[in-house]
Amino acid sequence: MNIKNKKWTEEEFFKMREEVLSQWPTGKEVDLKEAVDYLKKVPEHKNFSLKLKKAKEEGVTLAQPRAGVALISEHIELLTHLQNEGGADLLPSTIDSYTRQNRYDECEIGIQESRKAGRSLLNGFPGVNHGVHGCKKVYEAVNLPLEARHGTPDARLLTEIIHAGGWTSNEGGGISYNIPYAKNVPLDRTIRDWQYCDRLVGFYAEQGIIINREPFGPLTGTLVPPSTSNTVAIIEGLLAAEQGVKNITVGYGQCGNIVQDVAAIRALESQMEEYLREYGYHDVYVTTVFHQWMGGFPQDEAKAFGVISTGSATAALAGATKVIVKTPHEAIGVPTKEANAQGIRATKMTLNLLKGQRLPMSKELQDEIALIKAETKCMMNKTFELGNGDLAIGAVKAFEAGVVDIPFAPSKYNAGKMMPARDNNGAVRYLNFGNLPFTEDIREINRRKLEERAKFEGRPVGFKMTVDDIFAVSRGVLVGRPQ
Numbered sequence: 001m002n003i004k005n006k007k008w009t010e011e012e013f014f015k016m017r018e019e020v021l022s023q024w025p026t027g028k029e030v031d032l033k034e035a036v037d038y039l040k041k042v043p044e045h046k047n048f049s050l051k052l053k054k055a056k057e058e059g060v061t062l063a064q065p066r067a068g069v070a071l072i073s074e075h076i077e078l079l080t081h082l083q084n085e086g087g088a089d090l091l092p093s094t095i096d097s098y099t100r101q102n103r104y105d106e107c108e109i110g111i112q113e114s115r116k117a118g119r120s121l122l123n124g125f126p127g128v129n130h131g132v133h134g135c136k137k138v139y140e141a142v143n144l145p146l147e148a149r150h151g152t153p154d155a156r157l158l159t160e161i162i163h164a165g166g167w168t169s170n171e172g173g174g175i176s177y178n179i180p181y182a183k184n185v186p187l188d189r190t191i192r193d194w195q196y197c198d199r200l201v202g203f204y205a206e207q208g209i210i211i212n213r214e215p216f217g218p219l220t221g222t223l224v225p226p227s228t229s230n231t232v233a234i235i236e237g238l239l240a241a242e243q244g245v246k247n248i249t250v251g252y253g254q255c256g257n258i259v260q261d262v263a264a265i266r267a268l269e270s271q272m273e274e275y276l277r278e279y280g281y282h283d284v285y286v287t288t289v290f291h292q293w294m295g296g297f298p299q300d301e302a303k304a305f306g307v308i309s310t311g312s313a314t315a316a317l318a319g320a321t322k323v324i325v326k327t328p329h330e331a332i333g334v335p336t337k338e339a340n341a342q343g344i345r346a347t348k349m350t351l352n353l354l355k356g357q358r359l360p361m362s363k364e365l366q367d368e369i370a371l372i373k374a375e376t377k378c379m380m381n382k383t384f385e386l387g388n389g390d391l392a393i394g395a396v397k398a399f400e401a402g403v404v405d406i407p408f409a410p411s412k413y414n415a416g417k418m419m420p421a422r423d424n425n426g427a428v429r430y431l432n433f434g435n436l437p438f439t440e441d442i443r444e445i446n447r448r449k450l451e452e453r454a455k456f457e458g459r460p461v462g463f464k465m466t467v468d469d470i471f472a473v474s475r476g477v478l479v480g481r482p483q
């Protein structure tokens with residue numbers, strides 16, 4: 001497939017659109033003119049982009065949960081509970097796994113079975129099957145902005161439907177919703193399909209409707225080094241900007257060392273803005289999202305609140321625009337609405353106590369920001385080089401070459417040669433560089449920090465450290481010390 005990082009013409013976009021809307025009967029409900037009129041009536045306090053902009057200007061960190069169930073009325077009850085009892089600032093609708101695989105027929109069965117069982121038998125909201133009417137019902141029932149959160153390699157129809165339903169934000173991207181989520185979907189296909197999603201947002205922007213786009217920051221959520229996830233976020237942010245997206249939230253998943261996590265957010269925001277300016281996108285508003293710990297959680301709910309609170313504190317000290325909330329049921333599965341609301345209240349308590357506080361600049365923080373930006377720049381430079389200046393082509397080639405390499409990803413299009421491990425303070429470092437295009441200085445810094453841990457633990461630097469780190473947090477510690 002020949003892709004290029006060039007804004008699609010309206011003709012190219014509308015030509016593909018007919019096929020997209022024919023993928024399921026509810027596609028017929030999408031009428032672009034009606035959607036424009038409906039979105040123009042979205043009040044400021046329910047527009048995702050505007051609420052994020054206001055929060056950034058006020059220096060406030062907003063709290064957003066994940067949440068989704070099969071039936072519309074139960075989903076509305078859930079979101080209303082999170083809004084009123086949880087105190088959420090922004091609302092999701094987490095989309096179910098069948099929809100993420102475009103298996104809408106399975107969703108139909110899941111909806112029928114859920115009706116019979118009187119409880120949700122899907123692990124999220126089947127937005128395509130409920131269609132524009134269903135998404136409008138959800139949007140009209142709540143009093144906060146709504147975002148679709150999912151993991152969909154081909155989200156074209158879902159995106160058409162949720163935006164026509166008044167939802168003013170969409171998570172995902174051609175890399176971040178492929179490599180961590182799919183085994184066998186070619187990267188050029190998902191980069192093209194997400195160009196479609198972004199081009200729709202660009203079309204709405206041309207009508208004066210600003211919709212927020214959020215590349216999925218954490219990726220596999222398993223020891224992903226900050227510069228690796230930042231590189232993917234920046235690539236997806238630039239690809240979105242080319243399609244006309246004007247409001248982008250770049251994200252990062254908590255790793256656990258506070259200095260490194262704060263540095264990751266600071267480096268991400270400033271480097272995203274630097275690259276947007278460098279490539280001529282001067283009217284894109286950038287915000288950040290910090291995801292509370294995405295790895296294994298302790299079963300014990302009190303310990304889970306400890307994890308949730310460290311993530312909230314780090315998000316506040318970093319000055320992230322929003323934080324994605326975990327729940328005390330994380331180790332079990334889809335949380336009850338009560339547990340979900342508890343996660344939000346714990347998060348907001350911490351955010352309120354730390355309001356206005358930031359981790360002060362220090363040599364350690366400055367060095368970490370500089371290291372993350374230098375590592376990111378190496379990967380970005382090589383990606384542009386491989387694409388002869390075209391970022392879309394470069395991204396495909398960068399993954400083929402292992403120049404960008406996401407740890408523990410299921411996709412066969414990911415090299416899987418790079419391996420991470422924590423240093424003695426819990427910061428995530430590069431243990432094996434694989435084919436990453438790092439300078440010798442960068443390699444030396446990573447090596448030295450892992451040697452410090454090896455010396456402290458009296459064992460050699462090696463993959464055993466990685467394995468111990470993967471299970472550490474659910475065992476109640478950050479660094480996986482030898483047993």
Ligand SMILES: CCC[C@H]1O[C@@H](n2cnc3c(N)ncnc32)[C@H](O)[C@@H]1O
Nearest residue numbers: 066067068069094123124330334335
């Ligand atoms: C990348 C997202 C993974 C996280 O997304 C949470 N998640 C998934 N589906 C739901 C849902 N239906 N309601 C509340 N949280 C949900 C999981 O717990 C996990 O932490």
